[in-house]
Structure formats: structure tokens, C-alpha cells
Amino acid sequence: MPLRLFNTMSSQVEEFHPLRDSEVRMYACGPTVYDYGHIGNFRTFIAIDLLRRFLRQSGYKIQHVMNITDVDDKIIRNSARDGVTVQQYTAKYEKAFLEDAAMLGIEQPTLVRATEHIPEMAQFVAKLVEKGFAYRADDGSYYFRIAKFPRYGKLSKKDFSSMLDGARVDVDEYDKDSARDFALWKAPKPGEASWDTVIGPGRPGWHLECSVMSMEELGESFDLHAGGEDLIFPHHENEIAQSESLTGKPFAHFWFHARFLLVEGEKMSKSLGNFFTPRDLVLKGHKPSSIRYLLASVPYRNQLNFTFDGLKQAAVSVDRLRNFRLRLSAGNFADGSNPQMQTLATETGDRMRAALDDDLNTAQAQAAIFEMVRQANTAFDTGSVMKDDVPPLLAALEKFDEVFAVLHDDDIPKMKQVLQWAQTEGREKDISQELRDAVQSAHLSDADIEAKIADMRAARTSRDFKKSDAIRAELAEAGILVEITKDGIRWRRR
């Protein structure tokens, strides 16, 4: 079964076939680095990451490009406010964005920056002018003439036919032929960043960079273009207009858009006080893996209601999976194999694949893995998991994690980084006790813990439960959870 994805262009779920057999070329609209990214941004980037990972698991080579918008109105305004250069300003937030993305397990695409492609953008505009699709306004700005592109509106399903007859719409305050014409290039203003180019001085409009850089990296036609749902119009519509006007060829074949999320049932906004960045959540003591799991658990086209209760639930769910893996890798098993476990592992793999093939139904993929966990745990309890069952069960778990990427437990070091960041940024007051407690466990090395566990083992051998319990309590204090099982003592960091 091939992957079936919703294509915004056709408004329906279609089979996804890349233009080249074994390779997927995809472009994602990245952040404008004017501030820290918030969980809404990262919902989109995680959705794209899940897609990328699943495509790779499906056997494709991936060429994945993402832009960093490092020049725009807000950046110019904020950098001036802070008295730093645009470069200094954007460097800080680009770094923060990449750190957050890494913290959330997002694989880094090939990055392209707007400011590093200014000459190409100017060339692009020059060619559009040559072909009659763009014009220069009196102030030196350039606009795209949408009346020349009859398909304008096809992605967002908007009807612009009334302005396609070339009639000049009278708009006094603009130097545009039609109110809908969008800026390709903005003439310089005093004090603003500006570049000298073949089409004169100025800076690029927002949409231009994505057309220029995607074509440069991926070719004039490529497989998939992704972003948040708000980008459908005008951003992606404009990219299509300028790109296809220039090349005469179809731009991206698939358009992938992630839905916005709600926070505690409401639209996320600073005024409602429900606006969060990943760092905010970690400062409150939540684990990066919980955040990723929650953001990945609702299929990308559904509205996701991000709640703190949900975050706690996500943490428990991830723990359950990690515990299961621990049990698989640490247990003692009798030789042989149990056909039921073999079948279970195979079927789980198939179910996950089918779920993700179905427009990336992550909720169903999760259901499949939990079904396996429960059944295998039941078999564990009756001693009917055999040595040869372990590899296939682990493989199914790995297959899950190749896409979801939450099993590897590096939450504590990541949380520690956020704590340190808060200290350097003067945000000590925002560091919760929960975060301090969590990071505490990082102070004990594995060897330290092993030594304590050895003491515990000795105490238990002589049935000195008081001493054993005391050590356990001490470790618990330091954030280490100790479990006594039939197969011995095992521990993990909470």
C-alpha cells in the first residue's frame, strides 16, 4: 500500500508518488526568526518531521529543505528596538529555534537562509519583469501582477476572477496596479536593511525566498511543499503564482498543511495567557519527550487540544513504552520461540504501517503499539515470551520509534540545558521545583547509582529490608526510580 496523503491542492486524499522513483524532494516553510518558537509552530514542524521519518522508513531517500526567514518587518523593527544588527538579532533566535527543534527530536533539514540568496532573488524578479508578470512601481518596489496568472487562487480555493480582466483597481495609497498584487521586492526605507542588486536597492518580499530557494535546491518541480495551514493563503498561493509564471511548469505536486492547535480548548494567544514555548514547558518541569509525544499523537489535519493534563498523560504513555522496552532488553528468557509473539510483532508492524500510510494516522499507529505492549506484557507475566521472540518485538518497537522518536531517554540532559539557559537569561524565577528535581538526578553518575544498587542487593540478601528501603528512598530523592523484580533490581531516572 502506498502512502495516501491529503493534498491541499486537490482537497482530497491522494496516493503519494514522488516524481523520481526512490527519492522525495520536499520543502518546508521554516520559521521567521524574530522570537522564540511556540508549541503551535512546533506542532507543524513535528508533523513534517513525522512525514519525513515515515517516508524514509518507507524506503525513500529524502531531500528536505527548510528556509530560515531572517529578514522581514518584525525582525527589522525588533533589531532596531534592541539596538543590534539584523544579523545579530536573527542569529540568536535561529540558534534558539534549532535547539528547540533538536530538543523535540526534529531531524534537521538542509537549511537555507533568505539573506544568503538575495542576488538570486533579484534575478528571479528581473526575469518575471521580462516576462511581463511583474512590474516596477515608482518607489522602486516590484509587484507581481496577479491578473497575468489566471490560476491564482487555485490552492486556497479563492475566486479572483473579478480582477483578472486587467482592469485597474483604483487604490490611492498603493503604487500597485491592483490591490491584490503582492510585493516581490520592497524599496529601501531609511534605516532598514537593504541590498544593492540588479533590480536596484531594497529587500525581498516574504514569498520570494521560498520560490527561489526551493527551486535552487530541489529543481523547478518537486514533490511536496509543507507548512502551517495559515500559509495556504497568501504565502503558498503567491509562491505558486511567481514560480509557475517563471518556469511554466508545475511547482510543488503535493501541498501538505498542518492544522493549528488549541491550548486548553482555546486559541493560543499571549493575551489569554496560554501562549507557550517548549522552553516554558520544560521550565515547568515537563519533559521534551512528553511534548513531542503529545504533539505527535493527534493526526496533523485534526485540531489538537494541547492541555497540561494531556502533557502528564503523554509522559505516562512514554514511560509505559520505555518500561516495556526495558523489560524486553533486561529480562531472562527461555530458549525457543512463541509463534503468537512472532505473529504479534509482525501484525503490529503491519498495523503501524497501514495507519501511517493512511494520511499519517498517528493515533492509530500508537494504538497498534500499545496493543502489542499489552499483549506481550500479558505473555511476560505467564512466562510465555521466549528468547527468540525478543528481537521481533524490539524491532516493532524500533519501527515505531523511527517515526515517533520518544523512546530514547535523553530528557534529563535536555532539561538541564534549558535550566542553564534560564539562568543565563535571567529567568531563574521561572525555574520550577519540578525541573530542579528532575535535573538533580543528573548529578549521580550511572556508576554511583550502580554502587548504591549493589548495597541494596547486599542488604536484601541478608533480608535487611530497612536498609534496602532507606537506599531506595535516598535514590528516589535524587530522582532515581528503583524497581525490584523477579529478575533482580532495576533502576531508571524519572
Place this chain on the structure above:
RNA sequence: GGCGCGGUACCCAAGUGGUAAGGGAGAGGUCUGCAAAACCUUUAUGCGUCGGUUCGAUUCCGACCCGCGCCUCCA
């Protein structure tokens, strides 16, 4: 106003024209020196409301109520 999406148990959340996945939480139980982990049982005659189509609808159609998005650079 135009275009589009959604309303499923205490919470999060899949799903199907034939009788409701999964996770969390709660309750009871098994195991256990105690914990932890794990397992078992249990929690929606019901899927926003009202009509319609159908042998049969949560699933299709219509109306209404509510929430959300886009419609001048917010993922």
C-alpha cells in the same frame, strides 16, 4: 459575509452504513516483605440538537446550536 474544518466516555483521542480503537484517570482484584512495574475486571444502549434516507446511522442528507481556521506577511 465568502470558503473550509470539527463537536465521540471524567480527560486526551481514533473510527465505521450493521451496532463504539488506544492512552490517561477512577474503582475492584492478582502479584509483592513494602514499593514500583505488569496483568485482569470495570467506567459511552451511546457518538452536539432536531428531522430525513435506510432493514439498520455515530457513520449519508438537511436544518439548527457551539467551537476553530483562512479571507492584508500568525505554524
